[in-house]
Amino acid sequence: MQVGRCYDHLGGVLGERLTQRLLDLGWVTPDPAPGVTPIGWAGLQELGLNLGPLTASRRKPVAFCLERHDGQRYAHIGAHLGTLLQHHFLKSGWLESSGDHYELTPAGQEVLRRLGVSMEDRT
Helix, strand or coil: CEECEECCEECHHHHHHHHHHHHHHCCEECCCCCEECHHHHHHHHHCCCCCHHHHCCCCCCCEEEEEEECCEEEEEEEHHHHHHHHHHHHHCCCEEEECCEEEECHHHHHHHHHHCCCCCCCC
């Protein structure tokens, strides 16, 4: 499956669905200030994500982006967490770089399935 990019984070359908799932799980919160919750900190670390850079950087930890692509709008996690997620997905072999987009690998599909992120086409 082809996965979009938005700057240095995951965009497109995957970015949007992953963001929605992380919100549903209570791992990230948009209000009162975007951030990773304590349960999200534990859950993301369980996936192998090192969140230390979120507190050691001047970069905004969490933000929500709205990307426009092919006439569609995709809301997804940006800022530092968005970058950490993208790098972790690539480093873990869950995504492979393919020109201006990514390809979701079978291992990536399995991780998303375990998280409860549906990548099935919705019509």
